[in-house]
Amino acid sequence: MITTHPHASEKIHHPADRQRLLEEFKRWLPPASILAETEALRPYECDGLSVYRCLPWLVLLPETIEQIQQILRICYREGVPVVARGAGTGLAGGALPLDNGVLLGLAKLNRILEVDPRNRLARVQPGVRNISVSEAARPYGLFYAPDPSSQIACTMGGNVAENSGGVHCLKYGLTTHNVLEVKLVTMDGELLTLGGGGFDSPGLDLLAVTIGSEGLLGVAVEITVKLLPLPEETQVLLAAFDDVEKAGQAVAGIIAAGLLPAGLEMMDHTIIQAAEDFIGAGYPVEAEAVLIVEFDGMREQVGQDLERAAGLLKACGAYRLDIAAAPEDRQKAWAGRKAAFPAAGRISPDYYCMDGTIPRRFLADTLKKIAELSRQYGLTVANVFHAGDGNLHPLILYDAEKTGELDKAEQLGGAILALCVEVGGTITGEHGVGIEKMNHMCLQFSASELMQFHALKRAFDEKGLLNPGKAIPSLHRCAEWGAMHVHQGNVRLPEIERF
Amino acid sequence: MITTHPHASEKIHHPADRQRLLEEFKRWLPPASILAETEALRPYECDGLSVYRCLPWLVLLPETIEQIQQILRICYREGVPVVARGAGTGLAGGALPLDNGVLLGLAKLNRILEVDPRNRLARVQPGVRNISVSEAARPYGLFYAPDPSSQIACTMGGNVAENSGGVHCLKYGLTTHNVLEVKLVTMDGELLTLGGGGFDSPGLDLLAVTIGSEGLLGVAVEITVKLLPLPEETQVLLAAFDDVEKAGQAVAGIIAAGLLPAGLEMMDHTIIQAAEDFIGAGYPVEAEAVLIVEFDGMREQVGQDLERAAGLLKACGAYRLDIAAAPEDRQKAWAGRKAAFPAAGRISPDYYCMDGTIPRRFLADTLKKIAELSRQYGLTVANVFHAGDGNLHPLILYDAEKTGELDKAEQLGGAILALCVEVGGTITGEHGVGIEKMNHMCLQFSASELMQFHALKRAFDEKGLLNPGKAIPSLHRCAEWGAMHVHQGNVRLPEIERF
Structure with a gap:
């Protein structure tokens, strides 16, 4: 289309x-x-x-x-x-x-300018691919933590714009937790240095507000990131459940026990089957849900954590546990998860990937409600997500060739995001708003909050020329869409109309 | 005065x-x-x-x-x-x-509104004292990590305004890493909710830009913070050195080895003596430098970390190592450090506390240069600081009753901060700019960067009524002070004159 x-x-x-x-x-x-x-x-x-x-x-x-x-x-x-x-x-x-x-x-600015193992940092141009940073750091026993699924292709500049996460962000944080400094060119051509070497920076935190700003505030032209020591040991547990709710409770149990897995992912029956057909990762195809739980760190600690997690998973009803200790088994376990999106593409002509987040305690309940919505709209929803962060990625399967299915998929997506906001979550965990979730921003924020976003945007780009029409809806748009949270009866439109 | x-x-x-x-x-x-x-x-x-x-x-x-x-x-x-x-x-x-x-x-808004152990968070009013949060969390085996020296008195609203740290922020981060949500009233009386329950929030990161904004953007009226599980085990190492440079190298060695102490503090000879006279913490009074190294976490891990750290400290020339394993010994070891400022007040009628940060690798070198400046200005400088973060707190000892000594102390302070900026550090690590370091902001930032700060301030407070004259100097002031980094010959003054 x-x-x-x-x-x-x-x-x-x-x-x-x-x-x-x-x-x-x-x-x-x-x-x-x-x-x-x-x-x-x-x-x-x-x-x-x-x-x-x-x-x-x-x-x-x-x-x-x-x-x-x-x-x-x-x-x-x-x-x-x-x-x-x-x-x-x-x-x-x-x-x-x-x-x-x-x-x-920004593809031509693709050089790694410096890897400084002593201070554990790398300075890169915005067109450098995410995975290249870890590759350049590996000889020094270091790595760059954020690892979005697209890490083979996506660039560091894009990671800054979207505040990218990945399967390991539960333990290691998002881009914003791993970037030390950004050189930013503003719309009028000024070059600013944001952040820096210090633990904290005086003045206002322009670095934090730039990360995840979806290209609205400036262009990142040089990025300095933290590097972390490669863990001594990494181990992966695969846990199979005959019920999605039990898997959801196991996630809550692991976090409540004070364990901090490097990754904690969930896949439902549809995804398990699709991934298994595609990759042959060795997943139990009969399972209703599979959890992938990874621990990394010092050898003894990883062993202890793994043991505690295994106990909790069994107590929550896991009927099968596999430990992937050897690197090749670990890679196989992850390969299926990382191929989940293309695998979904093989079982449906089109899919629509959502990215809502919810407080973890609502995991089991929200999955049940998504299943109800799926029946109601007559479209299959496959679930694969960062369970540890409560970052859902429901994949709505549809066929754009069938009249009305795209509309129906978008409506179902909207209903799922509304569900996320209702339980105190957000409409996007890591993919950003872009143009896709402009309407849903009206659900998430009040008029005053949207106006504050626009004012901040103007403070960097008073003519509104950088990536206009993205990420922050106008109050007009929200009013038309019918979801404006009018605050104290006071919606002042004229000033922000031009966005 | x-x-x-x-x-x-x-x-x-x-x-x-x-x-x-x-x-x-x-x-x-x-x-x-x-x-x-x-x-x-x-x-x-x-x-x-x-x-x-x-x-x-x-x-x-x-x-x-x-x-x-x-x-x-x-x-x-x-x-x-x-x-x-x-x-x-x-x-x-x-x-x-x-x-x-x-x-x-904000003293009357002093209620803890909610402690939610299941989701490990606390919701508090801005006038709640820092230590009260950990006290309220303790029955659930939880604590609030940031612990500024003033934690018995300072409030959570002030912590948000200053992005407070403390001796444990090396491991647990600053306020900005531990706050989930802030309800903020802007100058025009609007109530905004910044941040929230999700792992990442859509829109621009208003929460991050508010934390550490020194009261310039709005008034925090409700704060939701993360709580962490109390560590199973805590142990403290006291290491004595006959040379400050060796202690500096030991700090670099510990970090380079991938160890992450919960606290890593250094005190020099002057402070050791003053603290010992005041508190009787059992410090070796003959030492030129003492490091306090704390590890916390799971019991076995702490034991391993302590052993590795002890080896490194000895290799770097520590002539004496004491392990404070019992809670009362640990408290004694920290009591001296926490009393360092009042102890300095006992040996000098007045002192001026600096708060510069430097990249850790310049620690030994910067301490040597501070000693030279101290001789040059004829004022004693006592050093006590968060060595792990490179956050220095040189205390300049002077007597305000003696004509010219305050001026001399301020000049010496300025020279020390200039030294920090020169090696890539910052003029303030955790105390903020306030009115004290307005001039030094002109050293730290270019005209374009200061203008960007002012533009951001205006985006929240267009009349400039909230805490005016603090934290961000006007370009006029910088020009008068003689330290403006004029950028590309292009300093546009009129727009920001009113700040």
């Missing part, structure tokens, strides 16, 4: 303006850094949320920070919107271009 | 205005919540940085969130500046009042 971005501005520059600007970019950039022909633009028309597509006016692929500053200065002067893009693996449409704007591709 | 706040605005309301406003406050607040007589105002004229004093126009002590909203709405309408205050233990003058403004005391 091809559609244009619902928020693309109607303002289109005159062809003569476009030509003049193109000539100006040519003075600052090498020819290979400018893509203007339709066929060259095509690969940039969408990110991982491919249901929305839009050809940008121009793709620019700068090679230096100075070129990025110059591009932004020109766009700022001319009022041209800019969307930054890493590898385009985002799942929420955050890198969807604008037809009257520049798509700023 | 009594002086007025150097940034108090000249704008003073007409007495009739003051009377009218006072009458309005009386309609909203109980009589005991309004202090207007000079003698009642006196206790609020300064915080822990008592060298600066200023009587506020009015002290208001609200009892509810609604009263706080009402006070801020009135002040917003009338353009009256507001300074919020917890216990007034801050060391940087962040709670110094304005003579034309309201001092908003």
